Amino acid sequence: MFAIVRERIDLERISEATRNASCGAVTAFAGIVRAQADDGRPVIGLSYEAYDLMAIRTFEEIADEARATFGPCEISIVHRVGDLDVGEIAVAVVVASAHRAAAFDACEYAIDAVKARAPIWKRERYADGEEFWKDNACGQGTPAP
Amino acid sequence: MFAIVRERIDLERISEATRNASCGAVTAFAGIVRAQADDGRPVIGLSYEAYDLMAIRTFEEIADEARATFGPCEISIVHRVGDLDVGEIAVAVVVASAHRAAAFDACEYAIDAVKARAPIWKRERYADGEEFWKDNACGQGTPAP
Amino acid sequence: MQIRVLAFARVRELLGDGELTFDLPEGATIGDVWQAAVDRNGALGALAESTRIARNGRIVNDSLESVREKDEIALLPPVGGG
Amino acid sequence: MQIRVLAFARVRELLGDGELTFDLPEGATIGDVWQAAVDRNGALGALAESTRIARNGRIVNDSLESVREKDEIALLPPVGGG
Numbered sequence: 001m002f003a004i005v006r007e008r009i010d011l012e013r014i015s016e017a018t019r020n021a022s023c024g025a026v027t028a029f030a031g032i033v034r035a036q037a038d039d040g041r042p043v044i045g046l047s048y049e050a051y052d053l054m055a056i057r058t059f060e061e062i063a064d065e066a067r068a069t070f071g072p073c074e075i076s077i078v079h080r081v082g083d084l085d086v087g088e089i090a091v092a093v094v095v096a097s098a099h100r101a102a103a104f105d106a107c108e109y110a111i112d113a114v115k116a117r118a119p120i121w122k123r124e125r126y127a128d129g130e131e132f133w134k135d136n137a138c139g140q141g142t143p144a145p
Numbered sequence: 146m147f148a149i150v151r152e153r154i155d156l157e158r159i160s161e162a163t164r165n166a167s168c169g170a171v172t173a174f175a176g177i178v179r180a181q182a183d184d185g186r187p188v189i190g191l192s193y194e195a196y197d198l199m200a201i202r203t204f205e206e207i208a209d210e211a212r213a214t215f216g217p218c219e220i221s222i223v224h225r226v227g228d229l230d231v232g233e234i235a236v237a238v239v240v241a242s243a244h245r246a247a248a249f250d251a252c253e254y255a256i257d258a259v260k261a262r263a264p265i266w267k268r269e270r271y272a273d274g275e276e277f278w279k280d281n282a283c284g285q286g287t288p289a290p
Numbered sequence: 291m292q293i294r295v296l297a298f299a300r301v302r303e304l305l306g307d308g309e310l311t312f313d314l315p316e317g318a319t320i321g322d323v324w325q326a327a328v329d330r331n332g333a334l335g336a337l338a339e340s341t342r343i344a345r346n347g348r349i350v351n352d353s354l355e356s357v358r359e360k361d362e363i364a365l366l367p368p369v370g371g372g
Numbered sequence: 373m374q375i376r377v378l379a380f381a382r383v384r385e386l387l388g389d390g391e392l393t394f395d396l397p398e399g400a401t402i403g404d405v406w407q408a409a410v411d412r413n414g415a416l417g418a419l420a421e422s423t424r425i426a427r428n429g430r431i432v433n434d435s436l437e438s439v440r441e442k443d444e445i446a447l448l449p450p451v452g453g454g
Binding site for chain 3: 031048050051054111121133134135140141
C-alpha cells in the first residue's frame with residue numbers, strides 16, 4: 001500500500017493490509033508530531049502537503065530499492081497530509097518479511113529515503129502563532145535553473 | 146506496557162499506549178504466525194504458554210537493558226498466549242523515542258532478547274495433525290540439576 | 291503553448307497559487323519555465339539553488355530539456371516529509 | 373515442607389500437570405526439587421541439560437541453593453517465544 005491520505009493513520013490496519021501468510025515478521029516505523037521543535041520551541045501542530053502522484057511513485061521506487069537490497073518483502077508507505085496535532089502519526093512504513101533482520105533493515109532504509117526525497121513538505125506551527133516550512137533535504141537531482 | 150494477553154494484539158493500540166508528546170519516532174515489531182514451518186511443513190496454527198509473572202519481569206529487564214544501551218525511550222512488550230491462527234500477531238514490541246535510529250536499535254534488541262530468554266513456549270500445530278514444541282533457545286542460566 | 295505548473299510549499303506561497311498555467315513559446319525548456327516563475331515573483335530567484343523541477347512526476351536534471359504542451363511541470367522546494 | 377512447583381511445556385506434559393506440590397524435607401535444595409520431579413517421571417532425566425529452574429521468578433544457577441516453604445519453583449524447558 002502506497003498512499004497519501006488526509007485521515008488518521010492506523011498502524012494495525014496498515015500492518016494487516018501489508019502482511020500475508022508467509023510473513024513471520026512485521027516491522028513498522030511511525031513518525032509522530034512532537035510537542036517541541038528540534039530547538040525546543042513549543043509546537044502545536046504540523047501541516048503537510050504533498051505532490052501526490054510523484055510521492056506515491058517515489059514510495060514505489062523506494063520499496064523496489066529496499067527489496068533489491070534486503071530481499072523479498074511486502075512494503076507499505078503511507079503519509080498523511082493536512083493539519084496534524086501533536087501526537088498524531090504523520091507517516092507510517094510497514095515491512096512484512098519471512099524473517100526479522102531484513103524487515104528491520106528495509107524499514108529503516110525506507111523511512112530514511114522517504115524523508116530525504118519524497119516530494120512532501122512540512123510547516124511547523126508554533127505556540128506563539130508563527131509558522132515555518134521545515135526542510136529535511138533538497139531532494140534528489142540538481143538545482144532548477 | 147508489559148503484558149501477557151489472551152486476546153488479539155492491536156499494534157495501533159499498543160503504539161498509542163506507548164508514545165507521548167516528546168516521541169517523534171515509533172518503531173514496532175510484530176511476530177506473526179506463518180503458514181509454514183522453517184522446514185516448509187504446512188502449519189495451521191501455534192499454541193503459546195507463558196510463565197506470566199516471570200515473563201513480565203523479563204520484559205521489564207529487557208526494556209531496562211535497551212534503555213541503558215540505546216538511550217531513553219518508552220518500550221512496550223506484549224505476548225499473546227493460547228491458540229493462534231496463521232496470520233495472527235503472537236508478539237509485539239513497540240518503542241517510542243525522540244529520534245528514530247535509537248528506536249530501531251532498541252526494538253531489534255528487545256525482540257531478540259524476548260525470543261532468547263522470556264519464559265514462553267510455542268507448540269507448532271501442523272496440517273497433518275501432529276504437534277511439536279518448537280524451541281528458540283535454552284534461556285538464561287545453567288542446567289537444572 | 292500552455293504549460294501546467296504545480297508549485298508547492300514556499301514556492302507556492304511566492305507564486306500565490308499551487309496550480310498555474312504558463313504561456314511559453316514552442317521549444318521552451320525547463321529553464322524557461324523556471325525563468326517564467328521568477329518573472330512572476332523575483333523573490334523566487336533566491337530559491338534557485340534549492341529548488342528541483344519535475345516533469346510529469348520525474349526530476350529533470352538538465353535545464354535545457356524541452357517541455358511540451360500537456361506536460362505537468364512541478365516546482366519542488368526542499369522536502370520535509372516524515 | 374510443601375513446595376509449589378510450576379511446570380511448563382514438555383516438562384508439564386511429562387509431569388501430567390502444570391502445578392504440583394512436592395513434599396520435601398527441610399533444607400532441600402533446587403537439585404532435590406529436580407530429583408523429585410525425575411522421580412515422578414524418569415523421562416524427565418533426558419531434559420536435565422536443557423531445563424532451567426527458577427525460584428520465585430528468578431533463574432537459579434546453583435543447584436545447591438536451598439528452597440523454603442512458600443517458594444514457587446518453576447521448571448523451564450527451552451523457550452520459544454515470538
